Amino acid sequence: MRALDLDYMLGLLPILLKYLPLTLGMASVSMILALLLASLFAIIRVVRLPVLDAATRVFISFFRGTPLLVQLFLFYYGLPQLFSFLTAIDGISAAIIGLTLHFSAYMAESIRAAILGVDRSQWEAAKSIGMSTGQMMRRILLPQAARVAAPTLINYFIDIIKSTSLAFTLGVTELMGAAQKEAAGSFLYFETFIVVAVIYWAVVESLAFVQTQIENRLSKAVNR
Template identity: 60%
Template sequence: MSFDFEYMLSLMPILFKYLSTTMELACWGMVFSVILSVILANIRIFKIPVLNQLCQLYISFFRGTPLLVQLFLLYYGLPQIFPVLIGLNAFSATILGLTLHFAAYMAETIRAAIISVDRSQMEASLSVGMTTGQAMRRIILPQASRIALPSLMNYFIDMIKSTSLAFTLGVAEIMAKAQMEASSTFKFFESFLAVALIYWGLVVILTHIQTWAETKLNKAYSR
């Protein structure tokens, strides 16, 4: 069978209708991942008893097991043990899975970024009457965010691509729609090439945004 370029072009508008679901999954996952990873990083830095050990166990598990397995555990496995989770829908389970998975990676990135900020910054903050929490929020974390930005953007790009696993739970996102179209027309190459081009286009756009953000944040340090 020859390549059907016209079919691929006609499929693009259909796939774009489901792009919002993909981006919603990724954006919510990113927001919650950043919040959770900052909490985990601070627990690791200040070595809070018990919580520090639990964080290490959490990070080890979610970094050491595949995301697909984690999604299946959350959506199919946990409701068998905790009946209260039976009402968890596939969309929420996907966001929860993305959050827990990527927060384990981001926590180590943010921890390294915070540690890289000179200790004199914290000492100076404490000397003018700030509490440790205020110093972290106002002085340390803003500087650490500049250092962590490239890695966090890479994780966001990876998260967007990882939303393609949501179709295994029945979420109708861009990959799921491409799969359905391919199954109904048997034009698998055209369907999956179309979705691959859309993912690629998103990554190119985000790469340009990352470059702009890095230039903006590094302007004060380039003098």
Template identity: 60%
Template sequence: MNFDFQYMIDLMPILFRYLGITLEMALWGSIFALTLSVIIAIIRVFRVPVLNQLCQLYISFFRGTPLLVQLFLLYYGLPQVFPIMVGLDAFSASVIGLTLHFASYMAESIRAAIIGIDRSQMEASMSVGMTTSQSMRRIILPQATRVALPSLMNYFIDMIKSTSLAFTLGVSEIMAKAQMEASSSFRFFEAFLAVALIYWFVVIIMTRVQIWAEVKLNKAYIR
């Protein structure tokens, strides 16, 4: 079969209608993963007894196993062990899976950024009467954000691309729609090339946002 450029062009608007589901998964996953990763990073920095060891185990597991396996365990496996999870829908399972997977990576990036801040910053803030939590919130974390931003943005971009695995759970997102269209027309190359171009377009936008954010945060440090 010859390459059908017109078919790919006609398929684009159909796929774009499902892009919202992909971006919604990535957005919720990013918000939850960032929140969870900050909590884990702080626990690891202050070496909170018991919790620190549990966080280390969590990070080791989710960094050491494939995301697809984690999604299958969460959606197909855990409901057999915990009946309360039987009602978990595929979209929610995908968001939870993305959250747990990427939080394990982001937590280490944030922890490294916090450790990289000079200890004198914490000592100086506490010397003027701030509590530890106030020092972390007002002094340490804002500085750590600038350091961790490039790696965090890379994880956000990777999360957007990883939402393509959600179709294995039955989520009707852009990859699932491309698979269905390709199966009915046998135009697999055109369909998946269209998906690749759409993902590429989204990543280009996210890269521009990353550059803008880095310039914004580094403005105070430019002399």
């Protein structure tokens, strides 16, 4: 076994860290869009809106049932062949759209289960004072569902961060793409990818701290 090239690894770290903002940016935008979309899907399913409910079910089934990589290729390489106006789409946008749709399908189910888990009396109290379904969702049910769904949703965010690495297959030079290029020049594959792995790991670990903060905030109503 040869010795690790520590100098190379130390030198590589600042180079790769320059691409971290892009990785985190793609992940954050995808997370926010996926959350909004997933909430919408969850409400459609809970309220059983005609037609939209069925359409949402098909959507969720497709995006949960096919690999993310296949979906990304479909958006980036496939769809532009059918719709010429899509040829202008860049890799970053395609990756964000893919990640958003893919994870919204998963998150919709978590949020739906969390809404259905809110005690029935909360629905009745909201309705009894004259709230519309939308008001009831926004003011009463979603805030309570958020507390239940938070740990799962934060897990999906971790998954999204890691899944942004697939964007390099669409030609995006994010963390993984940059590492790929560096390794191709230095031939030091192990050193390069262990540095990348450590960066992802550190990011995910620091999220655990944020997770505790968010969960504490959301449970302030139930803490005595």
